[in-house]
Amino acid sequence: MSHLLLAASEAVPLSDLASAPGGSPAALAWLIPVVPAVSAGLLMIFGKRLGRVSALVAVAAMVVSAALSTSVFVHLQAQPTDARSFEHTIATWMSVGPLTIDWGVLVDPLSTVMLLLVTWVGLLIHIYSIGYMHGDEQYSRYFAYLNLFAASMLVLVLGSSFLTLFVGWELVGLCSYLLIGFWFERRDYATAAKKAFVVNRIGDVGFLISMFVIFGAFGSLSFAGVLPEAETVLGAGSVTAAVICLLLFVGAAGKSAQIPLHVWLPDAMAGPTPVSALIHAATMVTAGVYLVARTSPLWALNPGTGLLVAYIGAATALVAALIACAQNDIKKILAYSTVSQLGYMVIGVAIGDQVAGVFHLLTHGFFKALLFLAAGSVMHAVANQTDVWLMGGLLRRMPITAITAGIAVLAISGFPFLSGFFSKEEILVAALDTPGAQPVWFIGALVAGLTAFYMTRWFVLVFLGNPRWTSIEPAVHPHESPLTMTVPLLVLAVASAAGGLINAQGEDGFLHHWLEPSVQLYRGDQAFIEHGIAATSVVIAGLLGIGLAYLLYTRRWRRPAPATGLTGFAQRAFAVDTFYEWSVMRPGRFVAWGSEAFDRRGIDGLVNGLARGTGGLATFSRRLQTGFVRSYALAVLAGAVLVTAMLLGSGLGR
Amino acid sequence: MDVPAGYYLILAAALFTVGLVGVLIRRSIIVMFMCVELMLNSVNLTFVTFGRVHGNLDGQVLSFFVMAVAAAEVTVGLALIVNLFRLKASTDADDVDGLRS
Numbered sequence: 001m002s003h004l005l006l007a008a009s010e011a012v013p014l015s016d017l018a019s020a021p022g023g024s025p026a027a028l029a030w031l032i033p034v035v036p037a038v039s040a041g042l043l044m045i046f047g048k049r050l051g052r053v054s055a056l057v058a059v060a061a062m063v064v065s066a067a068l069s070t071s072v073f074v075h076l077q078a079q080p081t082d083a084r085s086f087e088h089t090i091a092t093w094m095s096v097g098p099l100t101i102d103w104g105v106l107v108d109p110l111s112t113v114m115l116l117l118v119t120w121v122g123l124l125i126h127i128y129s130i131g132y133m134h135g136d137e138q139y140s141r142y143f144a145y146l147n148l149f150a151a152s153m154l155v156l157v158l159g160s161s162f163l164t165l166f167v168g169w170e171l172v173g174l175c176s177y178l179l180i181g182f183w184f185e186r187r188d189y190a191t192a193a194k195k196a197f198v199v200n201r202i203g204d205v206g207f208l209i210s211m212f213v214i215f216g217a218f219g220s221l222s223f224a225g226v227l228p229e230a231e232t233v234l235g236a237g238s239v240t241a242a243v244i245c246l247l248l249f250v251g252a253a254g255k256s257a258q259i260p261l262h263v264w265l266p267d268a269m270a271g272p273t274p275v276s277a278l279i280h281a282a283t284m285v286t287a288g289v290y291l292v293a294r295t296s297p298l299w300a301l302n303p304g305t306g307l308l309v310a311y312i313g314a315a316t317a318l319v320a321a322l323i324a325c326a327q328n329d330i331k332k333i334l335a336y337s338t339v340s341q342l343g344y345m346v347i348g349v350a351i352g353d354q355v356a357g358v359f360h361l362l363t364h365g366f367f368k369a370l371l372f373l374a375a376g377s378v379m380h381a382v383a384n385q386t387d388v389w390l391m392g393g394l395l396r397r398m399p400i401t402a403i404t405a406g407i408a409v410l411a412i413s414g415f416p417f418l419s420g421f422f423s424k425e426e427i428l429v430a431a432l433d434t435p436g437a438q439p440v441w442f443i444g445a446l447v448a449g450l451t452a453f454y455m456t457r458w459f460v461l462v463f464l465g466n467p468r469w470t471s472i473e474p475a476v477h478p479h480e481s482p483l484t485m486t487v488p489l490l491v492l493a494v495a496s497a498a499g500g501l502i503n504a505q506g507e508d509g510f511l512h513h514w515l516e517p518s519v520q521l522y523r524g525d526q527a528f529i530e531h532g533i534a535a536t537s538v539v540i541a542g543l544l545g546i547g548l549a550y551l552l553y554t555r556r557w558r559r560p561a562p563a564t565g566l567t568g569f570a571q572r573a574f575a576v577d578t579f580y581e582w583s584v585m586r587p588g589r590f591v592a593w594g595s596e597a598f599d600r601r602g603i604d605g606l607v608n609g610l611a612r613g614t615g616g617l618a619t620f621s622r623r624l625q626t627g628f629v630r631s632y633a634l635a636v637l638a639g640a641v642l643v644t645a646m647l648l649g650s651g652l653g654r
Numbered sequence: 655m656d657v658p659a660g661y662y663l664i665l666a667a668a669l670f671t672v673g674l675v676g677v678l679i680r681r682s683i684i685v686m687f688m689c690v691e692l693m694l695n696s697v698n699l700t701f702v703t704f705g706r707v708h709g710n711l712d713g714q715v716l717s718f719f720v721m722a723v724a725a726a727e728v729t730v731g732l733a734l735i736v737n738l739f740r741l742k743a744s745t746d747a748d749d750v751d752g753l754r755s
């Protein structure tokens with residue numbers, strides 16, 4: 001480790017940027033992912049012996065990471081606006097001809113914002129897990145994975161090249177597999193983990209190919225060697241840039257659950273609930289959005305590509321919101337809500353307003369983490385029931401969970417002056433100002449209304465009305481969760497409520513100025529209609545959704561009959577899974593069966609047939625050995641006669 | 655008076671055939687053994703005949719070799735037969751089929 005320390009102290013600045021003096025927080029940024037990674041390793045080896053202490057080790061590692069991230073942030077803030085990017089090479093990974101890949105960290109405003117989100121929200125989820133996973137047999141394994149997950153995401157965020165980012169990208173995929181399938185004794189959970197892994201691999205192929213294209217075009221894979229050069233090497237309107245961006249989006253769609261690769265995320269709730277919070281808020285799904293935001297100079301060359309992707313994001317947002325309205329599972333509603341909100345983020349980053357996209361990523365990180373943790377708290381109280389029709393009336397039993405969840409619901413619904421209001425509004429304004437993206441604005445406004453509707457439905461069914469959990473067998477006695485669980489809820493509630501203030505002034509907001517050096521905005525600026533009207537329309541849509549859901553669901557107490565028609569179709573997620581099952585899985589299985597049969601009958605058959613033939617021949621020739629001496633003698637005679645006859649016949653005997 | 659070599663050869667062939675048929679059709683090991691001896695001696699006769707025809711001693715030398723080998727064979731063969739008889743209480747060749755699969 002000492003040579004790593006030495007190398008890290010020799011900070012290598014980007015060409016036109018100031019270097020960080022050794023020992024400054026920015027030069028120690030590489031420790032941020034390393035600490036939880038080391039902790040994860042320790043927990044994997046010694047976890048069994050540590051027992052309940054392992055949670056403290058994991059939390060301590062996250063505290064160190066969070067503290068380091070914060071100090072990096074403070075350090076960067078003290079620098080002038082144009083000197084906030086540092087690249088540190090820790091070690092050379094590989095050096096092949098002109099290609100040199102380093103293990104390096106890139107500390108700049110964008111990665112710092114992500115660092116803060118991942119470490120702080122991650123820390124809160126770690127603390128929450130102490131209470132939530134209390135009593136689980138695999139306590140230390142859980143925390144090891146959780147730490148590894150955070151570390152992987154930090155590698156992804158800090159990586160200074162596409163390839164280091166890809167390492168984190170794959171590690172995040174691995175950790176999601178491990179954690180979604182944490183209770184792998186249950187077959188459907190293990191299947192969900194496999195599904196997440198496989199769907200993500202599809203996206204990864206796109207990402208890999210885009211890296212090939214990038215290397216072909218730039219001869220480099222580091223951000224410093226690609227992003228600033230994008231315009232000079234490729235030129236505006238370049239087709240190569242469009243290809244790169246679309247392939248990158250295939251990767252991003254896998255991680256960030258965009259149509260058509262969104263199917264894994266709703267199943268990802270098979271893992272423990274804090275893991276869902278981690279996946280949906282701080283890590284994993286934000287990776288795709290981050291990737292698009294990070295590569296903004298490439299996207300800026302071809303705004304048309306961004307527009308196309310924005311439409312995909314809008315479609316994802318709409319479809320997922322519709323599905324969320326029809327779900328009955330406390331976590332599935334939230335899962336589809338995440339898919340929908342990710343669509344929002346993709347609209348933001350793809351349409352050319354990366355600040356708005358990352359802003360929504362942050363605020364969503366707060367309130368979605370809060371919502372999942374609240375859902376976990378509720379499940380904790382009602383013996384792991386997930387059916388919202390078996391809840392209700394929990395407000396009085398668990399007031400902290402209910403009130404914090406209520407704040408999150410208002411925030412995600414875009415209630416005025418809560419965090420979601422600002423971030424959504426900025427994305428919609430960006431859509432409004434970009435030529436050709438006005439329909440995106442309309443869909444966005446519609447989705448905002450739907451979001452308010454299904455989130456209010458969720459809240460009302462879980463916390464308000466008459467208690468339906470009395471019908472759960474065996475009887476449950478809901479009670480407020482322990483402090484380790486409620487404190488993170490309270491902290492996140494504050495963040496969800498006030499998080500919007502970091503960029504409340506739009507173009508003049510703090511986040512906007514902060515991110516400006518890292519991203520290249522390319523959104524249009526022709527107002528389609530008055531911004532005021534647009535913002536108002538979103539608020540009205542949100543309030544309508546809240547009001548409608550409140551009126552509808554405070555009255556109906558009984559579980560409705562199994563949904564049919566369009567509702568049933570939405571409940572089955574528009575049968576996308578069925579479609580994939582018939583279009584991909586079954587043909588795939590058919591091919592597998594065919595290959596298996598060919599291998600067993602064809603190739604094995606040939607080999608086995610040869611063996612059987614030899615055996616048969618041997619059985620036949622065995623019968624020649626009669627054991628009668630006289631028949632042997634006869635055979636000898638026959639042989640002698642034969643040889644003599646041949647000699648005579650061939651004339652050799654003469 | 656000179657007996658033609660052909661007579662000797664015919665006699666040898668007759669002896670050989672008797673021996674061969676005896677080996678093939680008799681079941682007593684001792685008789686089969688004697689028939690083998692008969693075949694060996696018919697070959698000896700052939701050797702001696704041809705030695706005389708060619709006017710040298712090669713045929714007689716070879717027949718001495720055959721006699722020496724036959725003597726050795728008799729000792730081994732009779733020992734085998736005695737032991738077989740002790741084992742199986744019979745001298746029937748068809749009872750000795752332990753090598754059959």
